Amino acid sequence: MAKEDYEVVMGLEIHAELSTKTKIFCSCPTDFGGEPNTHCCPVCMAMPGTLPVLNEKVVEYAVKAGIAMNCDIAENSKNDRKNYFYPDLPKSYQISQFDMPLCKNGYIEIETKDGKKKIGITRIHFEEDAGKLNHDEYGGGSFVDLNRAGVPLIEIVSEPDIRGAEEADIYLKKVKSILEYIEVSDCKMQEGSLRADVNVSVRKKGDNKLGTRTEMKNMNSFRAIQNAVAYEVKRQIDILESGGKVEQETLRWDELQGETISMRDKEDAQDYRYFPEPDLALIHISKEYVEEIKRNMPELPESRKNRYISYYNLPEYDANILTSTKYFSNLFEGALEVCNNPKAVSNWIMSDIIGILNEKEINADKIPFTAKDLGELICLIDKGTISTSIAKKVLLEMFDTSEKPNKIIEKNGWVQISDEGAIIEVVNKILAANPQSISDYKAGKDRALGFLIGQAMKETKGKANPGMLNKMFLEELNKQ
Amino acid sequence: MNVSREEIIHMANLADLNLSEEEIQKYTKDMEDILAFANEINKVNTDNLDESITANERYNILRKDEVKEFEDKDALLQNAPSQKNGMFHIPKMI
Ligand SMILES: [Zn+2]
Numbered sequence: 001m002a003k004e005d006y007e008v009v010m011g012l013e014i015h016a017e018l019s020t021k022t023k024i025f026c027s028c029p030t031d032f033g034g035e036p037n038t039h040c041c042p043v044c045m046a047m048p049g050t051l052p053v054l055n056e057k058v059v060e061y062a063v064k065a066g067i068a069m070n071c072d073i074a075e076n077s078k079n080d081r082k083n084y085f086y087p088d089l090p091k092s093y094q095i096s097q098f099d100m101p102l103c104k105n106g107y108i109e110i111e112t113k114d115g116k117k118k119i120g121i122t123r124i125h126f127e128e129d130a131g132k133l134n135h136d137e138y139g140g141g142s143f144v145d146l147n148r149a150g151v152p153l154i155e156i157v158s159e160p161d162i163r164g165a166e167e168a169d170i171y172l173k174k175v176k177s178i179l180e181y182i183e184v185s186d187c188k189m190q191e192g193s194l195r196a197d198v199n200v201s202v203r204k205k206g207d208n209k210l211g212t213r214t215e216m217k218n219m220n221s222f223r224a225i226q227n228a229v230a231y232e233v234k235r236q237i238d239i240l241e242s243g244g245k246v247e248q249e250t251l252r253w254d255e256l257q258g259e260t261i262s263m264r265d266k267e268d269a270q271d272y273r274y275f276p277e278p279d280l281a282l283i284h285i286s287k288e289y290v291e292e293i294k295r296n297m298p299e300l301p302e303s304r305k306n307r308y309i310s311y312y313n314l315p316e317y318d319a320n321i322l323t324s325t326k327y328f329s330n331l332f333e334g335a336l337e338v339c340n341n342p343k344a345v346s347n348w349i350m351s352d353i354i355g356i357l358n359e360k361e362i363n364a365d366k367i368p369f370t371a372k373d374l375g376e377l378i379c380l381i382d383k384g385t386i387s388t389s390i391a392k393k394v395l396l397e398m399f400d401t402s403e404k405p406n407k408i409i410e411k412n413g414w415v416q417i418s419d420e421g422a423i424i425e426v427v428n429k430i431l432a433a434n435p436q437s438i439s440d441y442k443a444g445k446d447r448a449l450g451f452l453i454g455q456a457m458k459e460t461k462g463k464a465n466p467g468m469l470n471k472m473f474l475e476e477l478n479k480q
Numbered sequence: 481m482n483v484s485r486e487e488i489i490h491m492a493n494l495a496d497l498n499l500s501e502e503e504i505q506k507y508t509k510d511m512e513d514i515l516a517f518a519n520e521i522n523k524v525n526t527d528n529l530d531e532s533i534t535a536n537e538r539y540n541i542l543r544k545d546e547v548k549e550f551e552d553k554d555a556l557l558q559n560a561p562s563q564k565n566g567m568f569h570i571p572k573m574i
Contacts, residue, residue, distance in 0.1 A: 020545050027548035036566040037557065041550030056542035078533060085496055087570050100533070133573055143567035271494055282539040 006202045006240075008233050009210055010162040014175055015153050016185040017129060017193035018061045024128045024152035025052030025095065032191050036134075036145035044150035046090035051279050054079075058152045059102070059283060061184035062126045063293055065154055066103030068182050068300060069121045069175075073290050077102045079277040084270075087144055088130040096127035096155075098274040102283070108178065109302070110170045111320065119171050120159030129153050148192075154184075160199070160210060165229035169222055172196060173324075181326045182298055186365075195220040200229055201246070202236045211236070212246040216253050216260060228253035232260050304329055312342035318350055327364035328354075334371020339379040348378060352392060356399055368402040377405040389462045390414045418465040420472075426464060427472045430455045431480075441477050449473060481515040483508050 023030055026043035043050045066073050080098035106121035131149035133142050156175060162168050176194060179185040187194040201213035214232060219225045231253075236246050251260040299307075301323040308319040323329045328349055335345045353374075357364060377394055380386050386394065386409060397408045409415060417423060430452055431438060440448035453469050488508050492499045499507065550556075562569035 022545050022547050027543070027546065028550065029547045037568075038553060038566070040553075040556055042556070045556055053541065053543045055545050057545035059542065076533075083494075087568075087573055134567065135572070140572060141562075142570050142573040143564060144570060145567050271490070273494070276534055278534075278536075281536055281541040282534060284539040 003234075003237055005205055006233075006237050007205045007207075008164045008229075009160050009201050009203060009213075010164070010168050010229070011160040011199040011213075012156075012158045012162065012168060012171065013197040013199075014156040014158075014172065015129075015195050015197075016065075016156070016175075016179050016187060018058060018126075018152040018154060018184055019186050020055055020057040020061065020152055022055055023150035024055050024058050024126070025150055028150065030151050032188075032193075034147055036143075037147065039147040040149070044090075045146055046092075052095065054280060054283075055152065058126050059285075060293065061152075062102050062124060062154050063285065063290065064182050064184050064297065065156070065179065066106065066124050067290070067294055067297060068178050069103070069106040069108050069124065069156070071103035071106030071121060071124060073285055074100060074102055074104065075285055076100065077283040077285065079280045079283075080274045081277050082127075082272045082274055084272060086130070087142065088133050088146075088149070090131065090146060090149060094128060094130065095277055095280070096274075097125035101125035102285070108171075108174055110167070110174050112167055112170060117161075117167075119161045119167075122157040122159055124154055124156050126152060126154050160201075160213075165226050165233075168198065168225060168229060172222065172225070177301055177325055181300055181329075189220050189222075192220055196225065198225060198229065200232045200236070202233060202240070211240075212248050214246065214249055214251050214260070216251050217263070219253060224253055224255055227255070227258065228260060231258065235260065301326075301329065308332075308342075308346075312346075314342065314346055318346050321350060321354070322346060325364050327367065331367065331371045331374060335375035335378065338372050338375025339382065341378060341382060344378050344382070345375070348374065348395075352395055356396065360399070367399075369398045373398060373405055380405060380409070384416060384418055384465060384467075385409070386414060386416050387462055387464075387466060389457075390416065393462075414463060416465050417460055417463050418468060420468070423464060423468050423472055424476075426456050426459055427469065427476055430459060431473075431476060438477065438480055442480075449477070481512050481519060483511045483515065487511075 017030075020030060022028060023039075023044055026041050028039045028041050028044055031039065037045075043052060063073055077097065078100050079095050081093040082096045082098070083093045085092050101123040103124035104122070106124070107118045108121065109116055109118055111117075129148050129151040131144055131146035133144060135142050158171065162171055176187045179187050179194075185193060189195070196219050198216045198219055199213045200216070201211035203209065203211040214236070216228050216232065219228060232251070239246055250263045252263050253259075254261055305316075305319045305323040308314045308322060309316055314322070321328065322332050331353075332342075332345055332349055335348075336342060339345060353367070357367070377391055377398070381388055381391050390409070393412075394405050394408050394414065397403065397412075398405065401408070403411075417426075434452060434455065437448040437452050441452075449470075452473050453466065456464055456469050456473075457466070485504060485508060488504055488511065489499070492504075492507075557563050557566070557568065560568045
């Protein structure tokens with residue numbers, strides 16, 4: 001059988017660090033970086049006799065995520081201990097949630113090439129992150145830094161509804177975008193604040209039974225997931241095609257070698273011996289609490305998109321891109337507050353800003369100017385202060401210097417020339433230098449006018465008001 | 481309650497313990513006694529009682545999300561058998 005006769009079935013477990021100020025069970029700061037073991041205290045270092053106290057924001061953020069992903073919020077929930085030994089886990093157990101997660105039975109909608117599709121969310125629970133092991137920096141041994149130990153995480157577990165690497169990519173980006181919109185995680189994959197365990201299995205098309213799955217842990221880039229899944233799917237199909245059996249196991253993706261490597265043998269099958277955490281009280285979530293959070297939820301991308309289409313008359317394609325991250329969406333809405341020209345603002349983001357971001361290889365969250373700045377820039381075009389071509393130069397400088405558009409224009413002397421006397425002077429100068437164009441125009445070649453305007457623009461370094469140039473060239477040509 | 485030799489070895493592995501043959505025998509017997517003792521509770525009549533998930537009936541014991549830095553940082557590492565650059569130094573892990 002060929003590769004096309006198989007169907008890929010995937011589920012994702014996404015871990016997102018919550019953007020609370022303090023850790024989940026103690027008051028240490030969660031700031032990224034910092035000297036090793038400086039964001040620590042006896043609680044997150046698991047000193048004997050210490051007790052955890054749950055951060056109320058962790059519950060709030062996890063409930064927010066549950067609501068945004070259409071989950072049922074459990075009225076009663078609890079914490080459990082997940083037991084395993086690893087030096088980045090100082091208590092030798094992780095406080096997590098086992099059989100009574102905070103959120104269950106949700107879904108999110110993604111746009112695939114075959115249209116909209118729902119991906120089921122089995123559950124969302126909260127837990128603590130582990131510390132970090134450093135290797136080889138100072139010769140032999142390993143070194144434990146517990147700054148990240150106890151940083152709150154949510155784990156979002158999907159149903160096995162994902163068919164292939166491309167859908168996994170769309171799904172992960174959608175989850176990231178939602179978490180950013182509701183401001184519960186900053187989702188920085190490079191810093192490890194968003195990472196995914198990816199389950200993959202294959203089965204013959206038409207089969208209802210799931211194939212044996214393998215799991216790849218801690219994937220923290222979109223590209224690694226694409227490559228790892230492609231490799232793993234081929235590996236599993238090759239095994240089945242040659243009459244073998246896929247083993248259920250945990251794999252590690254080796255980006256350099258471009259292959260998956262088995263992490264543990266089966267004899268050591270994971271047995272976490274979960275049991276209820278005796279050091280923490282139960283969590284009770286009232287209907288009023290959920291309603292209150294619902295009332296204060298930021299508007300989600302789906303709703304923003306529909307509003308852009310119906311209220312601002314933007315094409316669905318544009319609305320999709322503008323709402324693909326909160327950074328574009330907030331830029332769009334912020335600019336509109338200053339400059340009420342939705343089509344123009346949308347175009348500037350869709351073509352110029354996204355173009356510059358791609359060229360400079362920077363992410364949308366790193367745009368160095370404010371939405372108000374963009375609005376002002378577009379207003380300056382609408383008012384005739386600068387031409388569109390000058391505005392493009394101003395935008396580039398805004399990216400480089402983060403300065404206000406007005407200041408950049410003033411500094412470079414880029415104000416559009418709209419003074420009649422000055423324009424007529426340029427028009428006459430260009431006409432005098434181009435007698436051939438005058439005869440061409442007289443002979444009915446309209447292109448000659450475009451050439452003359454182009455020359456005048458060049459002469460004024462793009463600062464002449466194009467509308468006035470057009471009008472005055474016509475007047476002068478008709479006089480001749 | 482029967483506890484198998486394999487179960488004892490599995491539990492010992494999970495706890496990172498190496499047991500001698502003698503210890504395996506002894507703990508198998510001990511574990512059977514413990515389970516038999518715990519089984520006593522199954523004799524209690526629980527008809528008409530709600531299921532409880534904890535012995536502690538209190539709920540929502542929460543704290544505000546406010547940073548309080550722990551001051552005595554040096555004390556945190558003072559019992560480390562070995563440390564370097566503010567980190568716990570341990571055998572090589574991969
Ligand atoms: Zn702490």
